[in-house]
Amino acid sequence: MRAAIEAEGLVKSFGKTKALAGVDLAAAAGSVLGVLGPNGAGKTTAVRILTTLLQPDGGRAAVGGYDVVTEAHRVRQLIGLTGQYASVDDGLTGTNNLIMIGRLLGLGRAESRARAAELMSRFDLSEAAARPVKTYSGGMRRRIDLAASLVGRPQVLFLDEPTTGLDPQGRSDVWDMIRVLVGDGVTVLLTTQYLDEADQLAHDIVVIDHGHVIATGTPDELKAKVGGQVLEVVPADPARIRDVASIVARWAGDEPVTEPGARQVTVQVPAAAVLPGIVRQLDENGIELAEFSLRKSSLDEVFLTLTGHRAEDTANAAGTEMLTEHDREGAPR
Amino acid sequence: MSTATLGAPAAPARRVSPLTGLRNSLTLTWRSVLKIRTNSEDLLGLSLQPIMFLLLFTYVFGGAIAHGDVRAYLDYVLPGILVQTVLFATLGTGLMLNQDISAGIFDRFRSLPIARWAPLAGAILGDVTRYVISVVVTLAFGMVLGFRIATNPIAAIAGCLLVLAFALAMCWVSAWIGLIVKTPQGVQTFGFTAMFPIVFGSGILVPIQTMPGWLQAFAKANPLTLLAAACRGLMRGGPVAVPAGESMLWALGIMLVFAPLAVRAYRRKT
Numbered sequence: 001m002r003a004a005i006e007a008e009g010l011v012k013s014f015g016k017t018k019a020l021a022g023v024d025l026a027a028a029a030g031s032v033l034g035v036l037g038p039n040g041a042g043k044t045t046a047v048r049i050l051t052t053l054l055q056p057d058g059g060r061a062a063v064g065g066y067d068v069v070t071e072a073h074r075v076r077q078l079i080g081l082t083g084q085y086a087s088v089d090d091g092l093t094g095t096n097n098l099i100m101i102g103r104l105l106g107l108g109r110a111e112s113r114a115r116a117a118e119l120m121s122r123f124d125l126s127e128a129a130a131r132p133v134k135t136y137s138g139g140m141r142r143r144i145d146l147a148a149s150l151v152g153r154p155q156v157l158f159l160d161e162p163t164t165g166l167d168p169q170g171r172s173d174v175w176d177m178i179r180v181l182v183g184d185g186v187t188v189l190l191t192t193q194y195l196d197e198a199d200q201l202a203h204d205i206v207v208i209d210h211g212h213v214i215a216t217g218t219p220d221e222l223k224a225k226v227g228g229q230v231l232e233v234v235p236a237d238p239a240r241i242r243d244v245a246s247i248v249a250r251w252a253g254d255e256p257v258t259e260p261g262a263r264q265v266t267v268q269v270p271a272a273a274v275l276p277g278i279v280r281q282l283d284e285n286g287i288e289l290a291e292f293s294l295r296k297s298s299l300d301e302v303f304l305t306l307t308g309h310r311a312e313d314t315a316n317a318a319g320t321e322m323l324t325e326h327d328r329e330g331a332p333r
Numbered sequence: 334m335s336t337a338t339l340g341a342p343a344a345p346a347r348r349v350s351p352l353t354g355l356r357n358s359l360t361l362t363w364r365s366v367l368k369i370r371t372n373s374e375d376l377l378g379l380s381l382q383p384i385m386f387l388l389l390f391t392y393v394f395g396g397a398i399a400h401g402d403v404r405a406y407l408d409y410v411l412p413g414i415l416v417q418t419v420l421f422a423t424l425g426t427g428l429m430l431n432q433d434i435s436a437g438i439f440d441r442f443r444s445l446p447i448a449r450w451a452p453l454a455g456a457i458l459g460d461v462t463r464y465v466i467s468v469v470v471t472l473a474f475g476m477v478l479g480f481r482i483a484t485n486p487i488a489a490i491a492g493c494l495l496v497l498a499f500a501l502a503m504c505w506v507s508a509w510i511g512l513i514v515k516t517p518q519g520v521q522t523f524g525f526t527a528m529f530p531i532v533f534g535s536g537i538l539v540p541i542q543t544m545p546g547w548l549q550a551f552a553k554a555n556p557l558t559l560l561a562a563a564c565r566g567l568m569r570g571g572p573v574a575v576p577a578g579e580s581m582l583w584a585l586g587i588m589l590v591f592a593p594l595a596v597r598a599y600r601r602k603t
């Protein structure tokens with residue numbers, strides 16, 4: 001399949017900080033590429049380069065087959081961008097923001113108006129259409145940002161952390177909208193620090209940390225890469241948790257994780273074939289089980305294994321990546 | 334939604350035609366004007382400021398400066414207040430550009446297939462509306478207080494146009510400040526700090542004869558002195574050609590220096 005987004009060896013530094021240290025990525029036309037990484041990993045820098053807002057120091061990138069540096073104007077005719085930094089005008093009403101973008105894209109007066117009304121109703125904003133955007137709630141704000149990036153019916157859509165700061169309902173609304181767009185054949189590049197978001201939406205995932213790609217693949221491939229499956233065992237008698245841990249360790253060939261005070265032993269197992277042995281030995285030792293379950297490792301564990309730290313550690317500081325990268329960009333080059 | 338209907342012409346254009354650029358600028362001018370119309374606070378401030386200065390100068394300082402003849406002082410000071418008000422209003426250009434950049438609206442524009450220079454042109458063209466509002470309010474309120482045009486309406490309009498032309502040059506200074514300073518607060522601090530000595534070290538509010546020699550020299554060369562003198566001549570009678578010509582030369586010079594600086598700072602951002 002034709003690649004809608006391709007990047008090879010992207011390098012970008014801000015002063016002494018290397019935001020991107022040679023990033024490759026590709027998204028097939030009509031697919032969703034999830035770019036996953038903690039704050040400061042370089043996700044936003046990558047999106048800013050791909051959307052022609054920033055020039056790379058090295059490497060090349062193309063969107064829709066056009067080079068983002070030498071054919072930037074062509075790229076801009078194909079893309080839509082939603083991110084915390086590519087915003088709409090607070091002082092204008094929702095409708096006027098969309099009309100303005102329609103006019104800038106060369107639509108006629110009536111056409112811009114019709115397109116604005118269509119998008120406002122599709123994003124459930126009709127009631128707030130005549131109000132200035134500064135009166136919108138966080139979720140409405142995100143929806144108008146998304147609507148603004150769709151006025152020109154882009155073929156390739158860049159969504160930089162589209163659900164950061166939204167409540168669960170707001171997130172699932174945005175997910176549904178993304179699914180509809182993908183159904184229409186739009187290629188989507190989505191950055192996120194939420195692993196379940198990438199798991200839910202992305203066909204392919206690129207994991208970035210400290211400006212490097214540390215893993216690529218489908219969500220299933222990534223989960224498999226990290227050692228297949230996760231076994232969770234809960235003894236009926238919490239006092240026997242140490243016995244459970246030592247038995248499980250013998251079979252799994254990996255140190256089980258027993259969190260202090262927890263009643264559960266968690267361990268990565270290479271294959272389901274080891275399970276009968278574990279069950280037998282637990283039984284022989286007279287350990288009664290409250291719970292015994294095997295599941296695929298979640299992207300959370302994948303992330304922990306790949307980067308050595310949990311995604312959530314940094315997720316608390318949402319938004320700092322954007323700010324620091326902005327500041328660095330403002331510094332003299 | 335179909336992606337084939339609109340977004341994908343056979344091959345997208347390689348660059349923006351100047352005509353499209355002009356249309357982009359006009360759309361963004363429309364946005365600026367819309368913002369002025371909907372932002373009642375800005376509109377109120379824009380109108381109240383010249384009213385306050387007129388009242389202040391006429392009734393607080395006027396009597397002392399003109400030895401009791403308030404009416405005569407009003408005739409003297411109104412063209413000066415006109416110049417001062419429009420000059421302060423030019424700060425809005427830099428402020429708006431700066432806010433657009435920090436709020437991320439600029440990045441939205443930059444991701445669109447529009448002319449690179451259109452947001453800058455749109456901001457400046459849109460601000461002309463603010464300058465016109467300032468001029469009209471100042472003149473109208475001055476007339477309420479008793480200012481009379483002693484020449485003829487056409488000359489008075491020419492005086493207003495002179496002030497607007499000068500503002501159009503000064504807004505490049507403001508745009509430049511707006512593009513190089515990091516925050517909107519910074520724009521205001523820098524802008525006002527730079528403006529106060531220029532506004533008060535001039536003959537726009539008081540005759541310069543009582544100033545010390547060095548300040549007289551500064552005030553005489555100050556383009557605001559020249560501009561206010563030309564405007565006074567056009568509205569109240571007196572020499573026009575020399576101060577008008579000199580102030581417009583200044584405007585041209587300011588534009589020639591600061592427009593390229595602003596465009597360069599703007600290109601760095603884009």
